[in-house]
Amino acid sequence: MSYSSYGSEPTGRPDPAGDAGGPARPGRRRRSPQGDAPAGGHPASHSAPAYDQGSGRRAAGPPDAEWNTAQLPPPARPGSAPGPRPAPADPRARAGDPRRGPVDPRTRRSEAAFEDTQSMGQVAGARPAAPGPRREPPGAETVVSRESRDPGPRRSRRAPGGPGRPGGPAGPGEPAGPGRPGPDGRGPGDGPPGGRRARRSSDGEPPRRGWTRFLPNWKIVMAAFVVIAAGVFGMIAVAYANTPLPDERSAKETATAQGSTIYYANGDVMARLGTERYTLDSLKDDVPAVVQDAVIGAENDTFREDSGISLSGMVRSLWSTASGQQVQGASTITQQMARGFFDNLNNERSITRKVKEIFIAVKLDKEWEKDKVLLYYLNIVPFGRNTYGIEAAARSFFGKKTKDLTAAQAAYLAGRIQQPGNFDQQEANKNFAGTQERFNYVIRQMAKTWPDKYADLPNTAKFPKIRAQKVRNNLSGFRGYMLDAALAELKDRLPASVLKSGGYRVYTTFDKKLMQAAADAVHNNTRPLSPEIHTSLAAVDPRNGRVIAFYGGKNYLGKHPDQFNDAFAARKQAASAFKPYVLAAWLHAGYSLNSFVPGNETVPKVLEGTTKVTNEHSMPAAITVTSATAHSINTAYASMAYQVGLDKVKEVAAGAGIPRDELDRDEAEHKYLMSIGTALVTPLEQAGGYSIFANQGKHYKTHVVLRVEDANKNVVIPEDKSFTQVISPSESADAVEALRAVVKEGTGRGAALPDRPVAGKTGTNNQNKEAWFVGFAPQLSTAVGMYREQCVNKKGKILTGREICPNGYIGKEISLGNIQGATYPSQVWKAFMAAAMNGKPVEQFPEPPRGGEPENIVPSPTPTPTPTETDPGFPDGNGLPDGNGFPDDNSGNPDNNGDPNNNGGGCLPWDDSCNNNNNGGGGGGDPFNQGNAPADPATPTPTPSAPGGRRSTPAPSR
Structure with a gap:
């Protein structure tokens, strides 16, 4: 801006007549390229020479060398140390001026204005002029502000306060500029110090300071709100237009x-x-x-x-x-x-x-x-x-x-x-x-x-008398369990609220007669047992996955109602009843039943992440897979799982219907102990899982709903007939051959049916907390499981003899005593299967091809294998040579030959249905220990079961 708006520009040199500043040629105000003027202004001793700057063309200046020399700062006094530049002196302070006092170095507004004027002139090409005195208005006092501060070596172009401009001091030789009051003024004007002029935004609004500058402009917010509201209104309008309205007919x-x-x-x-x-x-x-x-x-x-x-x-x-x-x-x-x-x-x-x-x-x-x-x-x-x-x-x-x-x-x-x-x-x-x-x-x-x-x-009005409800006997007995199972299967497609008013016809897979046969088999064979013992049964048709019958509890709506279905929901350790899945993985990997596996220690001896696996009795160093299956040898099956890999075992078990997440959890917690039965399963899962052996390797998903028809008898939900081929038919036939040996000569002899072939596997975990028998005929696969719970409250008080725990109590699982897989579970299984197969045609299992490659995973020297089911019987009547239960090799137990307590008629070393009247005491289950000696220290200690929930904490099986 030109100074012409506020009067003529001062010349900056003394007036020879009266030291008054003469008028200067109007020009643009610019800063000198050399920076700020030296401290103290331009004293006469070393000030730049003055030249005439009158009107008209500007006179020629001095040579460049003289001009450059004139711009140099004054030399320092001798002996002075370098330091910060002193504040400029007031150019208006003249000798003998009574109005001027000592200039405060912190106040230099007038000096700054003078320096700015000089700089502007130099930039415009003019020679610097000596400062002239400031003209004071008549009667005005010169006031030096004590609030201003040194502006520093450079001044912002945006800052107000230049000489003669609003908010700044008066220019040299001119009246004070019209200042606007404010705290940031740079020099004295004719009023309070001038304020710093605020910078305005593009929309004319004053700038915001502090946290408010981060807020969006209200106009932007309003525009965004209008756009969003319009979009929401449009969506609502479209949704409303597309909403169906039921007609009067519907x-x-x-x-x-x-x-x-x-x-x-x-x-x-x-x-x-x-x-x-x-x-x-x-x-x-x-x-x-x-x-x-x-x-x-x-x-x-x-x-x-x-x-x-x-x-x-x-x-x-x-x-x-x-x-x-x-x-x-x-x-x-x-x-x-x-x-x-x-x-x-x-x-x-x-x-x-x-x-x-x-x-x-x-x-x-x-x-x-x-x-x-x-x-x-x-x-x-x-x-x-x-x-x-x-x-x-x-x-x-x-x-x-x-x-x-x-x-x-x-x-x-x-x-x-x-x-x-x-x-x-x-x-x-x-x-x-x-x-x-x-x-x-x-x-x-x-x-x-x-x-x-x-x-x-x-x-x-008085509260009316209400008529007693006529209870429809829909849920008494085991009908409540069946109805719950059907509704649970349909809940994702036809919820109960829909079924109650939809007029549907739901056909289930349950056989009315076999449901009663299951209840009779349980009641008749467990009558003398404590009410604390829970027995469950599930039967599945292996050819289609239909759940034919089950027993999940005594009474859904009885004196002590129990609506927990043990057959479908009680998840317990499979114990040795899990071993058939390891057997299937072994055969699926290409090994044969004639392979030799270790009978008294695992190979390798130490399985990573697994506690030591042992048997409760001594066995030969090497036995065939068939014999290991018949006699439920832990070391053999742990070694087989190591040989094929746990991933292969889990793949087969998951294909057979065991939940994969349960298998993964069990592997993470127990590693190779999974192969001998630490996995948690339900009776229904086991009955469906063994169907891969009864139906040539195929697994149908277990289900309880045949079909659902609407009110017009149209099928709205058909039966699911899909299946998975888990193992090949030949592998399935070989597995059946080994499982038949369990019933013929092994731990499951008590489950054999007299009129037809059956196969299966016992299971009993340590401390006898769970006991199983899972078996099958070609037409039906059935699982029976047992466990025991006592009612305990938070204070540790125990209620004995209760089947159902009252409020405030939870079930704590305890030992079954002398119940093992070959005792009560086998008896219940046999009673039910005899009733279920009564009148059914006798079907034979396929002939086993005995495929695969024989493998010897036992370290040399190669031992003599134990007898298989094809070997002739033994003359002593107990199926064993010499009456000691083992072939004559160093791995046997020769000290038992003349044991007077055995008498040749005691328990077989692999028969977990008998313990020589030990009944679980003293010897920790050792069939040769009648309570007179401590338990074998090599027997693994089981993991204690957690109370409540009818769900076991895994423990090693036998």
Whole structure:
């Protein structure tokens, strides 16, 4: 900016007449390229020479050398040390001037203005001029500001306060500039120090300081809000337009829908879900006004006026829920009816469900009359006791029709709509407090909403007498377990809420006669045992995966109801009943049954991450795989798993239906102990898993639903017939050959059937906490498992002799005593299979090809193998030479030859069904120790089982 706006520019040199600054040629204000002027201004002793700068063309300046010399700073005084440049002196302070005092070095506003003027002139090409005195206005005092600070070597071009400009000091020889007051002024003007001029933003707003400068501009925020709101409104409009509305026909079908029926495999009725409906056709003729008012007062008192939704109701619901006094829901009657029409809305629990419900309610309110909405609502709403609709509820609770209900009875039924299931449970326990409270609420609502009709009702209405419920015996005995199993399988495709009103026909795989046979086999063979002992059974058809029968508990609804299905949910250690999966992996890897495996120690001796694996009795150094299977040799099977790899074992077991996550968890915790049975399984999984041996290597997923038909008998859910080929038919046949040896001469001899071939495997873990027998015929695979629990509370108090633990107690698993896989489990299995196979054709297993390569994984010298099932019997009658249980080699137990306690008629060393009357005491299960000696220190110590949950903590098996 030119100084011409504020007067002529000072020359910067003394006036010869009166030391007054003469006018200077107007020019641009620029800084000298040499930087700021030296401290103290330009004293006469070394100031630049003055040249005439009058009007007209500028006179020629001195030569460049003279000009450059003139720009040099004054020489330092001798002896002075270098240091910071002193503050410039006030050029206006003249000798003898009484108004001037000593110049404060911290105040140099006038000097800065002078230096700026000189710099501007030099940049413009003019010669520097000597400073001239400042003209003071008449009567004005010169004030030196003590608040200003040294501006530093450079000054910002944006900073106000230049000479003659607003907010700055007066230029040399000119009156003071019109300063704007402010704390950042650079020099004295004719008023308070000038302020620093604020920089404005592009939109004209003053700049923001501090944290506010990080906030977005309000205009941007408003624009973004408008865009988002428009998008949301558009999405809502599209969703509303695409929301379907049920027509009157579908509404009628929904209102008249029937409950569903569950059938046995032969077509006999097992159970029914829901109830038969009584549909009302006319609100005016069939539903009296008192019933309508009771329902409206209880559920939606603005029903006649609202538009299908109630914003006030939503707010009220939030408040009452937060305060713990919720009495009326947020959904209107129209919304509840919309939810009843669409099953998917009834099952969803999300904001999307609520939005759909609102859209349908608004559409219904626009297109249907209020009376029609209320009529259909009263025909579909549940009231408890498996009743749907007001007419069914009136008959169930009061034994009368809807049109005959009193005001008190109508209020009771209307109050039940809020929580019908909870009220059922409370009243079943003779607790009527909940329904009494709701009854009183409905009465008050009726009096408040229609005072002209019901003002006296709170004083006259009494809680009505309720008719006793007629209990349908759907769930007693084992029917409850079957129904639970079917509903669990269908829950992802047809939830129970849909089945109760959909009129479906569900055909299950259960054989009614075999279900009873399973219960009889358990009861008849475990009668003398403690109630603490749980026995479960599952039977699967290996040709299709159908669950034919099971036993999961004594009574679903008995004196001590037990709704935990042991057959489907009790996950326990498989013990040696897991070994057939290792056998299948061995054969699948290309090894044969004739391979030699170690009988008394693992190969290698130390298995990584695994405690030492031993047998409870001595065995030969090398035995065949068939013999190792028949006599359940731990060292052999751990070595076989090491040879093929645990991944291969898990692959076979998972293909047979054992959950992969359980297998992975077991491997991580127990490594190679998994091969001898630390994995957790259920009886159903074991029965389905052994189907790969009974059905030539194929595994069908176990299931309990044959098909589901709708009300018109159309199949809506067919049977799943897919299968997996886990091992080849030849490998399966070889595995069956080894498992048949278990029943012929091994630990499972007690399970043999006299009229047909069977195969299987026993299982007993350490401490006898779980005992199994899993076996099969070509037509049926069955698993039997047993475990024992005592009831313990948090204080350690034990309740004995209880099958079901009361509240406050949990089940703690304890030893079964002398029960092993070859005793009670084998007996139960045999009794059931005899009944199940009665009258069935006798089928033979395929001939074993005995394929694969014989492998000897026992370190040399190669020992003589033990006899197999093809070897001739022994003359002493116990199947063993010399009466000692072992072939004559150094690995046997020769000291037992003349043992008077054995007498040649004791337990076989591999028979875990017998322990020489030791009964688990003293000798830790050693069949040659009758309690007179300590247990073998080499026997692995089991991991203790965790209490509760009917789920074992894994422990090494035998």
